[in-house]
Amino acid sequence: MINVSYQSLTDGTVLSLTLHVVLVPTVFTNAVEKKLFTPGPLGVSLTTRQAMLRDLGSRDGEFIDTVKFIRNKLLELAEVSAETYTCVLVQGSGTFSVEAVLSTTIPRKGGKILVIENGAYGKRICQAVKVLGVDLMHLSFPEDKKVDVQKVAKCLQSNVFTNVAIVHCETSSGTFNPVTEVGALVQKYNPDASYFVDAMSSFGAVPLDLLKSNVHYLVSSANKCIEGVPGFAYVIAQTDKLLQCKGEARSLSLDLVAQYEGLEKNGQFRFTPPTHVLLAFKQALIELEAEGGVQGRANRYKTNSAVLQDGMKKMGFRQLLDPSDQGYIITSYHYPNHPNFNFQEFYQRLNDKDQVIYPGKVTDANCFRIGNIGHLFTEDMECLLQCIRNVCDDMDIPLPLPQK
Ligand SMILES: Cc1ncc(COP(=O)(O)O)c(C=O)c1O
Structure with missing residues (x-):
């Protein structure tokens, strides 16, 4: 509290003023908003950031409800039924979810994947496949164009794959790949194959009909079009297909079936969840809905x-x-x-x-x-x-x- 007094030189009147000063921690006042x-x-919005300013235990009923809300809302956004699809949350950045899908869903025996690629993020899928030591066919297209559906058709006609992968929005250039057309081709020529779409930078803002596109696995992450803060990614998976992969994972933390089973059993993550990030994501989902x-x-x-x-x-x-x-x-x-x-x-x-x-x-x-x-x-x-x-x-x- 500061008192200021002023006396007029002409008529001697005294004006008194009391200022109440609220001190805001410098961390808020000095931060530059880029x-x-x-x-x-x-x-992200201020309200999404503010939603993080609470500590919740990972077994807290409110936190478990938050996880449930998020999983259901993501299925709603994907316009798929909870009877046939499930949503599995994975700690880490987007690449963790890509590796979780690849390391869980490519069969250990006889697995062969076609990666259709026209940029850095498609190439990253190939890199992850190579780390796994899986049989890979890499169908590469120029970086400044969408992938060519005719060439994909020829490749699918003359080969048998257990898995096919493609990026929806190739964020390295900004193009949208024809994932629905490619999905129809996968279904036609390789009907047993799993179709995986990396929709990291498109899900939530670029409509995609998962059923029509024959998508079995789709990934995205918290800090893309949903506008949450970074810290986890998610997989929207066709439940039956996913369950067929039990025991196939080459990783403990990225085992998608085990993560799914954990979430289904008690609503909890197997390992420490990013609680604050999930609280922010719930708020981000509410704001997405409010935006239409x-x-x-x-x-x-x-x-x-x-x-x-x-x-x-x-x-x-x-x-x-x-x-x-x-x-x-x-x-x-x-x-x-x-x-x-x-x-x-x-x-x-x-x-x-x-x-x-x-x-x-x-x-x-x-x-x-x-x-x-x-x-x-x-x-x-x-x-x-x-x-x-x-x-x-x-x-x-x-x-x-x-x-x-
Ligand atoms: C299409 C696509 N795939 C994968 C990734 C990798 O995600 P992260 O950097 O969060 O691991 C990105 C990142 O921007 C992306 O745009």
Whole structure:
């Protein structure tokens, strides 16, 4: 409490003021809020962050109810019935769920997987398969296009696989792969195979009909389109198929059947659960529903993406992908062809303005990426565009960029 008194020199009146000062811990006042235009980690709402500010025991009834709520809600979002599909939560980042599916569902005896790939995340599936020492056929496509369904059909016609894997939104470029068409081909030519879709950066904002697409396993993680905080991933699995894999896992912690059985038995995780992260995720799911579910979120991301792509086009930046291959999650841009452009400097100057973009992840073009998922809105996209204009000006790069 601070008392301040003031006496007027002209008429001698005394004015007295009492100030009540609330001290906020410096950790809150000094923290800079960055806007993340990346594929993850992503920004989340304040209310989602606040939901974490509680300690709950892993056997607490409220926590067990939270896990149940999350598992059911994810099945609802996937529009599948709890009678035929289940949701298994896996501690760790997204890659942990990818490895959990691969190490549990590829048969130890006679397992052979086809990985259909057009970018870094598809290549990561191949890497995980190689670690397992499983028989792998790798069908590779150019990084700047969707996978070619005709070529996939030929491959499936002339080979027998136990498992087929593909990435939905290949986040390294931003393209959406035709997972429904590929799923129909798997069903037609390899009807016994399990079909696995890595929907890490699309689930919750890009509608996908799992039944029509013949998807047996789909993975995503907490801090993508649902906008929870990072710390766990989840698998939506066709229950019968999953149960056939009992005893196949090559890992203890990533054994998907054991994790499922644990969750079903008493609603608990087998090993320490990320309690705070799960509380935040429940709040994130409530906020997703309030926004209009998958369609509502898709609409916001589509608007963000349109604002970004239009603004960047006006500045003369060239997209890596043809519009027919471009999704609405993340966009890759070629480096401008100007001697003053240097990505590190461009990135740092934007970062100094609290705007965080991302390096490219394609191997045969110099690109950077701008994501538009997470807690981002039209005004955030417009602010980023203004910062890019200012940074180009500061770097003496005239806009619009010349078109070759
Ligand atoms: C399609 C896809 N698969 C896998 C991953 C890996 O997830 P994580 O980095 O959380 O392990 C990502 C990450 O962005 C991704 O976009």
